[in-house]
Amino acid sequence: MKNLIKRLGESSLNFFIYIGGAFHLFVGTLAQIFIPPFRRKELFVQMFKIGVMSLPIVFLVSLFTGMVLALQSAYQLTKMNAQIYVSSLVALSVVRELGPVLTALVIAGRVGASITAELGTMKVTEQIDALETLAANPVKYLVVPRFIALCVMLPLLTIYADFIGIIGGYIIGVYKLLIGSTVYLQLTYDSLVFKDIFTGLLKSFVFAIIICIVSCYEGFRAEGGAEGVGKATTFSVVTSFILIIAADCLFTALFYFVFP
Amino acid sequence: MIEIINLSKSFGDNKVLDNLNLNVNSGEVMVIIGRSGCGKSVLLKHMIGLLTPDFGQVIIDDTDITKIEAKELDAIRLSFSMLFQGAALFDSMTVYENVGFALLEHTDIKEVLIKEKVAKSLKMVGLEGIENLMPSELSGGMKKRVGLARAICDDPKIILYDEPTTGLDPIMADAINDMIIDLNHKLKMTSVVVTHDMTSAYKVATRIAMLYNGSIIEVGTPDEIRNTKDPLVKQFITGAAKGPITEGK
Numbered sequence: 001m002k003n004l005i006k007r008l009g010e011s012s013l014n015f016f017i018y019i020g021g022a023f024h025l026f027v028g029t030l031a032q033i034f035i036p037p038f039r040r041k042e043l044f045v046q047m048f049k050i051g052v053m054s055l056p057i058v059f060l061v062s063l064f065t066g067m068v069l070a071l072q073s074a075y076q077l078t079k080m081n082a083q084i085y086v087s088s089l090v091a092l093s094v095v096r097e098l099g100p101v102l103t104a105l106v107i108a109g110r111v112g113a114s115i116t117a118e119l120g121t122m123k124v125t126e127q128i129d130a131l132e133t134l135a136a137n138p139v140k141y142l143v144v145p146r147f148i149a150l151c152v153m154l155p156l157l158t159i160y161a162d163f164i165g166i167i168g169g170y171i172i173g174v175y176k177l178l179i180g181s182t183v184y185l186q187l188t189y190d191s192l193v194f195k196d197i198f199t200g201l202l203k204s205f206v207f208a209i210i211i212c213i214v215s216c217y218e219g220f221r222a223e224g225g226a227e228g229v230g231k232a233t234t235f236s237v238v239t240s241f242i243l244i245i246a247a248d249c250l251f252t253a254l255f256y257f258v259f260p
Numbered sequence: 261m262i263e264i265i266n267l268s269k270s271f272g273d274n275k276v277l278d279n280l281n282l283n284v285n286s287g288e289v290m291v292i293i294g295r296s297g298c299g300k301s302v303l304l305k306h307m308i309g310l311l312t313p314d315f316g317q318v319i320i321d322d323t324d325i326t327k328i329e330a331k332e333l334d335a336i337r338l339s340f341s342m343l344f345q346g347a348a349l350f351d352s353m354t355v356y357e358n359v360g361f362a363l364l365e366h367t368d369i370k371e372v373l374i375k376e377k378v379a380k381s382l383k384m385v386g387l388e389g390i391e392n393l394m395p396s397e398l399s400g401g402m403k404k405r406v407g408l409a410r411a412i413c414d415d416p417k418i419i420l421y422d423e424p425t426t427g428l429d430p431i432m433a434d435a436i437n438d439m440i441i442d443l444n445h446k447l448k449m450t451s452v453v454v455t456h457d458m459t460s461a462y463k464v465a466t467r468i469a470m471l472y473n474g475s476i477i478e479v480g481t482p483d484e485i486r487n488t489k490d491p492l493v494k495q496f497i498t499g500a501a502k503g504p505i506t507e508g509k
């Protein structure tokens with residue numbers, strides 16, 4: 001019993017140390033963003049790696065999600081002879097929820113993991129120490145370009161995902177459910193208002209911060225050779241996933257009250 | 261001058277440095293010897309502020325680097341260089357970008373001049389024309405020498421070498437020894453060399469210090485160390501398997 005309390009105490013202490021460390025990294029990153037010199041070249045490299053290279057997978061995930069969503073809702077809506085609502089249902093779910101969240105999860109798996117693996121390898125091979133001895137701040141040098149790139153690219157990828165998801169729904173709606181093309185598009189357009197798109201993008205911005213800080217922090221914490229880097233990478237993806245879902249829940253609830 | 265006063269450092273329950281005192285004079289080559297895992301790298305990392313001690317001070321030319329801001333520390337670090345045990349080359353950069361890093365990063369020197377400077381540093385370590393290779397294309401020994409070229413490229417006042425000759429063939433190792441001596445004589449660089457290679461220690465050292473159980477147990481010139489009375493030091497320098505170190509006295 002005593003042991004249990006001790007273990008509980010220790011793990012909750014470690015939890016707060018972790019949160020504190022991650023928050024410290026976040027504040028440090030924000031502070032470094034505005035201090036010159038700016039590494040434009042590195043930023044473009046990261047934007048390319050994070051944004052452009054993710055286009056194919058985001059395309060596939062969103063297209064299939066849009067199609068599945070249309071099929072599943074048609075299954076119910078046909079019973080009530082209301083297939084026509086497939087279009088607005090797909091548009092709203094994709095733009096408000098699935099676009100931002102699925103894109104963030106895909107990017108956490110694809111980009112977050114690779115950031116942790118890269119920084120973790122640098123840590124265990126003393127490259128981060130070497131940066132410091134050469135008077136280059138590792139946060140400025142490594143975290144800032146990735147942070148800016150993620151904060152710009154994830155919302156852009158989300159817009160892209162929204163668009164592709166709607167096309168997925170359109171394919172099913174028009175070619176399978178035989179809703180007229182113009183009607184489908186008109187209903188999609190009518191159902192969306194500015195706040196739907198805006199809240200989705202705001203969420204994806206928050207997810208970008210989560211992915212970047214978690215994956216960089218895990219990388220910096222890695223120790224113990226290749227095995228340690230592997231562990232850090234797994235932990236980084238799992239932590240990002242949990243935090244993304246939790247933040248999604250929180251923000252959805254918040255928006256529900258703020259923008260009724 | 262580097263002055264280390266009452267330095268202690270633990271990692272969890274593992275007490276690595278325990279009340280360690282050591283002075284390194286300007287212009288000398290101080291060699292620190294000791295067994296693998298005894299804390300030589302940890303000591304070296306304290307000298308350049310990569311680790312902060314639990315207790316004690318590290319004083320570089322009258323500044324206690326354990327108590328200053330990151331900005332001031334960076335300014336001091338510009339006059340320092342460190343050769344890491346595993347070279348620690350940046351994987352994502354070419355040899356040229358690695359060796360020229362400090363100059364590219366912190367100075368406005370023209371690219372042409374940096375290129376010259378990098379070529380010169382690479383020549384000193386016996387590597388020429390490899391500027392465009394990536395670190396993954398180099399052998400272990402070559403990486404170490406590129407690491408050394410990076411360390412000397414911005415003409416530091418103090419160089420810290422972490423096992424500079426480990427992993428090199430004997431001929432290359434001797435060339436590196438000559439280079440350490442050369443840099444010390446010609447450019448008056450202060451050097452701290454961590455090693456367990458006694459041939460190299462005798463050759464390059466102005467003074468040798470032995471690290472054992474978290475503190476320095478003896479400091480002396482190579483001759484004084486060779487003729488030591490201390491049984492611990494004696495066992496280490498003769499490389500005997502039997503003795504007070506291994507019998508845990």
Ligand SMILES: Nc1ncnc2c1ncn2[C@@H]1O[C@H](COP(=O)(O)OP(=O)(O)O)[C@@H](O)[C@H]1O
Nearest residue numbers: 271274276294295296297298299300301302303
């Ligand atoms: N960052 C660290 N975290 C925990 N333990 C460490 C760390 N760095 C070194 N140690 C421990 O300190 C001891 C000395 O290591 P080191 O200085 O690398 O030895 P060496 O004399 O071979 O260079 C070892 O037991 C090592 O496990």
Ligand SMILES: [Mg+2]
Nearest residue numbers: 300301345422
């Ligand atoms: Mg070592």
